[in-house]
Structures are given as C-alpha cells and as structure tokens.
Amino acid sequence: MLCAYVGSMLCAVVPGFRNSAETALNGIGIKLRFARENKIVISNVPELDWSSILVIFGYCVLLLFKVDNNDLFRFKFQYLSSHNRINELKGKLGCSSDLNIPFNKKDEYAIRTMLGTRNLRETVIAFLMNKFDHPDPQISSLCQYLSYTLSWSGDMRVFSIINERLIKTKSPVLSHSTVTAEVDNLEETMKAIGAHTYPQYFCYLCSDSELFHLDVSRFRTLFAVALELDRTFNSSYDGSFISAGVSNASCMEVKKLLERHWEVMEENSRVTTTGRRLPTIRGI
Structure with a gap:
C-alpha cells in the first residue's frame, strides 16, 4: 500500500x-x-x-x-x-x-x-x-x-495574497463599508495566525477548533479582490477563470472595489494612502 x-x-x-x-x-x-x-x-x-x-x-x-x-x-x-x-x-x-x-x-x-x-x-x-x-x-x-x-502554502496562500495586495499597499478596499464584516473576520484570523509558533504553517498545525479561521467564505470579497490584483502582476495564472467565482463573491461588488482601489491608489501615488490598519505577521 x-x-x-x-x-x-x-x-x-x-x-x-x-x-x-x-x-x-x-x-x-x-x-x-x-x-x-x-x-x-x-x-x-x-x-x-x-x-x-x-x-x-x-x-x-x-x-x-x-x-x-x-x-x-x-x-x-x-x-x-x-x-x-x-x-x-x-x-x-x-x-x-x-x-x-x-x-x-x-x-x-x-x-x-x-x-x-x-x-x-x-x-x-x-x-x-x-x-x-x-x-x-x-x-x-x-x-x-x-x-x-x-511556508504560506495551501490554504495559507489566501492570506499571503491578501497581505501582499491589500494590507501592504494600504488599499482603500479595507476601509470600504461594504466589507467591514469581512475585514473584522480577517483581523481575527490574522491575530490567530500571528500568535502561532510557526505562522507560516498555521493551516498544517492549528487545532481543529481553529480551522474556522481558514474558511475563505469569511472574507470572500477581500480574497477575490486581492486575487484579481495579483493576476495583474502574475502571468502564471490561468486566464480562463473569474476571481469572484472562485470564492463565490459578488462580481459586481468585486468590480466596484477594484475600481475604488485603482482610483484611490492613483490619486495617492505621491502621498501615503490611508486605510484600516491590520495586524502584521512576521515572515509573511
């Protein structure tokens, strides 16, 4: 066997x-x-x-x-x-x-x-x-x-993408009223991951009671937006899928948030973009 x-x-x-x-x-x-x-x-x-x-x-x-x-x-x-x-x-x-x-x-x-x-x-x-x-x-x-x-593989890639495309860039998406509940969930999850001995392996080592943190439905719109942004910079993605469909997010909502992201980022290209601050995780 x-x-x-x-x-x-x-x-x-x-x-x-x-x-x-x-x-x-x-x-x-x-x-x-x-x-x-x-x-x-x-x-x-x-x-x-x-x-x-x-x-x-x-x-x-x-x-x-x-x-x-x-x-x-x-x-x-x-x-x-x-x-x-x-x-x-x-x-x-x-x-x-x-x-x-x-x-x-x-x-x-x-x-x-x-x-x-x-x-x-x-x-x-x-x-x-x-x-x-x-x-x-x-x-x-x-x-x-x-x-x-x-490190940051499997289910953890969700958070590395969100961190790279939304948190590090201080995206205005994080402050948008339509995703407040998702950002609250994301903050809770980031705190749980950051408190772990090996944050990069959280999905492999966490207890059963902590698995809910990894449920992408808790921040489906944020992930879809981050994924779409990542596709802009990463040519290795298959071009035949729709980011919103991957996490069952609203295509219309994702489109609006993407437009908001690019609009504000362009306006603030010479100044610091303000947005909701989320916990940082070492090593990500």
Missing part, C-alpha cells in the same frame, strides 16, 4: 519519525514491521544512491501537506506541480536518476488524507526547522527547500 511505502521511506531516512508515522498508519489499519536485528544504513542500499533517496524522501514529505490549493488558485499547467517540485528537488540534491515518481493526483490525495495527521506533520516540520545547519549539506539544502515550499 502506498501509505506504507511513504511511511517506511520517512522512517528509513529519519528514524525519529517512527512513532508519529506508526500512529498515523495504525489509525488506518496498517502495522509496519521494522528490522531490529540488523542496522541498515539507508545510504548503503545499492538500488538507489543517497541523492535519489533524499529526492524520494522530500517528495514523501510534501505528500503529507496540501501544498497546492487548486480550488482557489488556478495556474497554468498546475497538473505538473508535482513534476516541477521533483525536478527542483533533483536539482537541489544533484540527482540525475530516473525515479518512478510522482504518483497520480488521486493517490497523492489519498496519501495526504490518510497519512497526513497533525501529529506527523508537526513532527516533520519540527525536524525541518531544526536541520537548516545539518552537517550533511544535502540534508541541509533539502530541509531549507522543503521549509520554504511549505
């Missing part, structure tokens, strides 16, 4: 993942048996060299997380995202082997759903954050790459 394969690979490279991985696997009815009599050094296994093993390990780590959010962000060639990350991993680690990955999207989703428990994700993230200066340069490079890739 693929979950057993992924769990085994994670534990083979980092034995410290064993308890969390076994718990996750036991939760779906899988029991792994680890060899105890012989200590096998994974880098000595002849079928794969060390760089190939680390590439597969890195891919298995990413499988535990919802790195992409294809429901809210529609990019060109997004179906190639796993292939692109594997190529990036191979480049980072100097791997030239032809590896039998990635899995198909259905299998990736199944693995993430069944194996990607909060406990295992927390264990993995703690490992990554503590190994930036690992004496093995390949492991150090891998951990830095994985940490960067996971």
Whole structure:
C-alpha cells in the first residue's frame, strides 16, 4: 500500500519519525514491521544512491501537506506541480536518476488524507526547522527547500495574497463599508495566525477548533479582490477563470472595489494612502 511505502521511506531516512508515522498508519489499519536485528544504513542500499533517496524522501514529505490549493488558485499547467517540485528537488540534491515518481493526483490525495495527521506533520516540520545547519549539506539544502515550499502554502496562500495586495499597499478596499464584516473576520484570523509558533504553517498545525479561521467564505470579497490584483502582476495564472467565482463573491461588488482601489491608489501615488490598519505577521 502506498501509505506504507511513504511511511517506511520517512522512517528509513529519519528514524525519529517512527512513532508519529506508526500512529498515523495504525489509525488506518496498517502495522509496519521494522528490522531490529540488523542496522541498515539507508545510504548503503545499492538500488538507489543517497541523492535519489533524499529526492524520494522530500517528495514523501510534501505528500503529507496540501501544498497546492487548486480550488482557489488556478495556474497554468498546475497538473505538473508535482513534476516541477521533483525536478527542483533533483536539482537541489544533484540527482540525475530516473525515479518512478510522482504518483497520480488521486493517490497523492489519498496519501495526504490518510497519512497526513497533525501529529506527523508537526513532527516533520519540527525536524525541518531544526536541520537548516545539518552537517550533511544535502540534508541541509533539502530541509531549507522543503521549509520554504511549505511556508504560506495551501490554504495559507489566501492570506499571503491578501497581505501582499491589500494590507501592504494600504488599499482603500479595507476601509470600504461594504466589507467591514469581512475585514473584522480577517483581523481575527490574522491575530490567530500571528500568535502561532510557526505562522507560516498555521493551516498544517492549528487545532481543529481553529480551522474556522481558514474558511475563505469569511472574507470572500477581500480574497477575490486581492486575487484579481495579483493576476495583474502574475502571468502564471490561468486566464480562463473569474476571481469572484472562485470564492463565490459578488462580481459586481468585486468590480466596484477594484475600481475604488485603482482610483484611490492613483490619486495617492505621491502621498501615503490611508486605510484600516491590520495586524502584521512576521515572515509573511
């Protein structure tokens, strides 16, 4: 079973993942048996060299997380995202082997759903954050790459886009009366994210009781406006979708707020734009 394969690979490279991985696997009815009599050094296994093993390990780590959010962000060639990350991993680690990955999207989703428990994700993230200066340069490079890739990914990209296009620019949209309730919700969510030990991984580590903060319907119009603004500067988006439709916002309202944004920003191009102040989050 693929979950057993992924769990085994994670534990083979980092034995410290064993308890969390076994718990996750036991939760779906899988029991792994680890060899105890012989200590096998994974880098000595002849079928794969060390760089190939680390590439597969890195891919298995990413499988535990919802790195992409294809429901809210529609990019060109997004179906190639796993292939692109594997190529990036191979480049980072100097791997030239032809590896039998990635899995198909259905299998990736199944693995993430069944194996990607909060406990295992927390264990993995703690490992990554503590190994930036690992004496093995390949492991150090891998951990830095994985940490960067996971930062503000998945559902967290919603807030990085809003922060980049509305908060940092002090957009007049934030002060508009029609979105006051949404801005209140956004402020509450930003405070919750900012209070977390690792704000960039909030969606992966937050408790079940905090998941409501990530519901985009709480600030659907703000997100649609921010997404439309981001599309102005980012050509990687698929041009066939409507930003308002992604979050079920009112197309008319989004259009009016966009017009207001550009109008005021142009008027205040030489002076500081005033707008509602929201909490800042470190690292975003």
